[in-house]
Amino acid sequence: MQVSFNRHGPFYRLQRRLGLVTDTDLAVGRRAVLFVALAWIPAVVLAAFDGLALGPDHERAILLDFRAYAFAIAIAAFVLMEEISDRRMVKLVGQFEARDIVPQASRGCMAAARSNMERRTGSWLAEAVILVLAYVLSYLWLMRAPMGADGGTWHGRLVDGSLQPTLPGWWAMLVSLPLYWFFLGRWLWRFGTWGLMLYDIARCDLRLVATHPDRCGGLAFMGQYPQTYVLFVLAESTVVSATVLKLVVHGDASLMGFKFALLGMIAFFAIAFVLPLLVFTPRLLSLKREGLAHYGSLASRHNIAFETKWVSAREVEPAEEMLGAPDPSSLADLAAGYDLVKRMLPVPISLESVGPIVLAALVPLVCVAATQVPFEQIVDTIKTLLPL
Numbered sequence: 001m002q003v004s005f006n007r008h009g010p011f012y013r014l015q016r017r018l019g020l021v022t023d024t025d026l027a028v029g030r031r032a033v034l035f036v037a038l039a040w041i042p043a044v045v046l047a048a049f050d051g052l053a054l055g056p057d058h059e060r061a062i063l064l065d066f067r068a069y070a071f072a073i074a075i076a077a078f079v080l081m082e083e084i085s086d087r088r089m090v091k092l093v094g095q096f097e098a099r100d101i102v103p104q105a106s107r108g109c110m111a112a113a114r115s116n117m118e119r120r121t122g123s124w125l126a127e128a129v130i131l132v133l134a135y136v137l138s139y140l141w142l143m144r145a146p147m148g149a150d151g152g153t154w155h156g157r158l159v160d161g162s163l164q165p166t167l168p169g170w171w172a173m174l175v176s177l178p179l180y181w182f183f184l185g186r187w188l189w190r191f192g193t194w195g196l197m198l199y200d201i202a203r204c205d206l207r208l209v210a211t212h213p214d215r216c217g218g219l220a221f222m223g224q225y226p227q228t229y230v231l232f233v234l235a236e237s238t239v240v241s242a243t244v245l246k247l248v249v250h251g252d253a254s255l256m257g258f259k260f261a262l263l264g265m266i267a268f269f270a271i272a273f274v275l276p277l278l279v280f281t282p283r284l285l286s287l288k289r290e291g292l293a294h295y296g297s298l299a300s301r302h303n304i305a306f307e308t309k310w311v312s313a314r315e316v317e318p319a320e321e322m323l324g325a326p327d328p329s330s331l332a333d334l335a336a337g338y339d340l341v342k343r344m345l346p347v348p349i350s351l352e353s354v355g356p357i358v359l360a361a362l363v364p365l366v367c368v369a370a371t372q373v374p375f376e377q378i379v380d381t382i383k384t385l386l387p388l
Contacts, residue, residue: 003093003114005190006082008122011182026086032079035183036072039176043068047168052154062154062168066249070242071180074235078183081231088228089194095221096201106205113200120193130185131178138177142169187232194225195276202279210291210341216348217287219280223353226273233269233360240265241364245371255369266361270354274347281346291341299334306331 006012006026015021020031047053047062058064093114096102102110120126142155143163155169165173207218214220244262247253 003089003117004086005089005117005121005193006086008118009186010124010127011186012122026083028080028083032076035079035179036076039075039179040068040072043168043171043176046171047154047166050167052166052168059153065154066242066245067239070239071176073238075180075183077231077235077238078187081187081228084231085190085228088225092222092225096206099218099221101207101218102204103207109204110201113197113204116200117193117197120196121190126189127186130189131182133185134178134181137181138173141177142173184236191229191276195279198222198276199279202283206283208283208287210287210295210344211337213340214348215340215343215345216280217284217344219284219348220350221348222277222280223349225276226349226353227356229273230356230360233357234363236269237265237361238364241368244365245368248368249371262365266358269357269361273354273357274349277347277349280348284344284346284348288341288344288346291344292338295334295338295341299338302330302334 007023012021015031016023020034021027044053044062052060052062054063055061062068096110097107142165152163152166153169154166155172156163156165209218212218212220216223240262244253244255244258248255
């Protein structure tokens, strides 16, 4: 079953009409360069024309604004992850049928889950709302920034208490920042549609096995999905880190003052990517309860029969007769099966699943910290804060 989050919706159809994508090629590399160039090269040119490209005042120099670079990196990351997400989602969703978790009778339910996902992802209303919010957030961001800077910034000046956008400020408000917020909003919406698709799949008749060695009834492969969002987390962590770097370098703020906020961000990312998998928790808990009951009953009957034959008999059987007998082996097999059921996990995820997410969130933060403290001290701090 082919699944795509990126080949639906008005924005995709617009790009296809413009020749930026085809039905078989998302051209993510070319489009990433194009959107970054569209967002920031005109802004830099306009800033140079307006005398705001470089200067002694970092607030009034676009090339000295760490956040401009972070927004560019984020836009590129949002585009590049489209191909990665499509490839990984096809593989993950296809595993339901490849592993025979979905019986033939439930294939229609899986098809309906896919159809619902495509309908939600391709919603023109959702993209319209995201576009409006992108412009609202861009306006609010640009309106707020000059208030804290004497004489304004490269994107706006305060004149008689009111903001007058500069030439690069107009471009940032109309193109650069809306692109960032729009791409961010689309990915957040896709994340929501992914969670809803998992909810639909969880309602299908799934053939789960309590004694599966993955301890998740056969669903442990779903724990790999957070790796799809590594670039997303890297992008958002880069934007946050650039803001922190600006405050630390130019605002005389203490890096340690952001410690708990940044750790909270990492924890938020880790928890957020676990939440969609909770839709399988009721099924897994029910499977575990039923498995413990069935295997407990089976083990009791088997062990009673074993003791009756080999332990409680009036005449002790010669030890040689037990050698090669299947009874002790079946006893061990039943004990192993019961132990597998007992150790079942309520959520198909592990530390290895969220590890890449945590690492992606840490990389930009470590780069920021490296500008202020020795790298060895950073590593020691991370070791004390994280269960490595």
